[in-house]
Amino acid sequence: MTGPDEPAALHATDLGFRYRARGDRALRDCGFTVPRGRITALVGRNGAGKSTLLHLAGGLLRPTHGEIRVLDTTPGTAAARTRVALLTQDRPLYPRFTVADTLRMGGKLNSVWDHPAAERVVREGGIAPTARVGELSPGQRTRVALALALGKRPELLLLDEPLADLDPVVRGEIMATLMTEAAEREVSIVLSSHVLPDLEQTCDWVLLLRAGRVELSEDADALRESHTLVSGHVDQTSALREHTVVHRRTQGRQLTALVRPRGPLRGDWHAERPGLEEILLGHLRSGADSSPGVGSAPGADSTKEAAA
Numbered sequence: 001m002t003g004p005d006e007p008a009a010l011h012a013t014d015l016g017f018r019y020r021a022r023g024d025r026a027l028r029d030c031g032f033t034v035p036r037g038r039i040t041a042l043v044g045r046n047g048a049g050k051s052t053l054l055h056l057a058g059g060l061l062r063p064t065h066g067e068i069r070v071l072d073t074t075p076g077t078a079a080a081r082t083r084v085a086l087l088t089q090d091r092p093l094y095p096r097f098t099v100a101d102t103l104r105m106g107g108k109l110n111s112v113w114d115h116p117a118a119e120r121v122v123r124e125g126g127i128a129p130t131a132r133v134g135e136l137s138p139g140q141r142t143r144v145a146l147a148l149a150l151g152k153r154p155e156l157l158l159l160d161e162p163l164a165d166l167d168p169v170v171r172g173e174i175m176a177t178l179m180t181e182a183a184e185r186e187v188s189i190v191l192s193s194h195v196l197p198d199l200e201q202t203c204d205w206v207l208l209l210r211a212g213r214v215e216l217s218e219d220a221d222a223l224r225e226s227h228t229l230v231s232g233h234v235d236q237t238s239a240l241r242e243h244t245v246v247h248r249r250t251q252g253r254q255l256t257a258l259v260r261p262r263g264p265l266r267g268d269w270h271a272e273r274p275g276l277e278e279i280l281l282g283h284l285r286s287g288a289d290s291s292p293g294v295g296s297a298p299g300a301d302s303t304k305e306a307a308a
């Protein structure tokens with residue numbers, strides 16, 4: 001947990017990025033703080049800017065506007081490189097190297113290197129040290145890349161869709177490894193993923209991007225407490241007007257809505273606490289919803305328009 005004097009894991013101020021001088025901005029007006037010691041779910045629709053943000057935080061790209069800080073250092077500097085590990089989607093590994101060679105290389109390239117920890121991650125996946133990287137499955141390569149990242153003993157681990165190639169059992173194992181790292185070594189983790197159920201149990205901070213802007217940067221429990229899932233007769237829709245409706249759908253005469261209430265709910269609603277997965281799904285869907293009164297509101301910690 002971040003104390004008042006402790007630098008944030010990530011801190012962005014008016015951050016923007018364009019891949020080409022005259023191209024569209026992949027990120028714009030991003031201002032947010034991710035505290036240290038959290039496992040952060042970085043979510044957003046395809047093209048929302050998740051990889052771009054992680055590449056900026058990992059120092060592979062430089063902002064074209066504003067600033068991003070990692071552990072109060074500038075990404076890409078020597079100070080940041082020793083403390084931050086980034087696992088990109090392309091998992092750059094040498095295919096001709098064996099797994100053991102790869103880990104040895106990790107030891108040579110990093111000033112801090114925990115070889116037993118890296119070996120353990122590989123061993124837990126049942127991967128032979130003598131296997132050639134080029135002959136591993138994509139999921140096994142992910143595990144080797146993760147071993148390299150964890151062997152650095154980073155204070156901040158940035159993972160771009162680490163779960164995409166993994167079967168459900170391995171996904172669970174990797175998430176458990178990450179939770180152990182976070183708990184025992186106080187590693188801050190930011191992981192982008194489309195696999196929302198895996199984030200529910202693991203992540204305690206949410207960073208949600210929509211079309212290059214930050215829509216949510218919030219504590220996961222605070223999100224659970226601030227949202228309500230309501231269902232009831234469609235005739236009462238106007239009673240939701242005073243609240244923030246993130247997303248709603250109608251089936252026949254039944255209305256179901258994900259709401260951030262601004263006070264007591266009037267009307268005959270069945271109300272329940274949504275899980276994190278439902279909250280994330282509601283926010284991800286909301287921009288695609290054409291229902292009147294359901295709009296998107298840019299900006300971290302901001303809310304959506306009230307229902308019409």
Ligand SMILES: Nc1ncnc2c1ncn2[C@@H]1O[C@H](COP(=O)(O)OP(=O)(O)OP(=O)(O)O)[C@@H](O)[C@H]1O
Nearest residue numbers: 019020025026044045046047048049050051052053
């Ligand atoms: N190398 C590149 N050159 C030009 N534009 C790019 C490049 N990489 C990404 N973009 C654009 O930047 C925007 C954000 O892309 P980014 O890959 O960061 O999104 P994402 O949220 O990671 O998407 P996904 O969930 O599909 O991985 C998109 O509009 C994308 O087309």
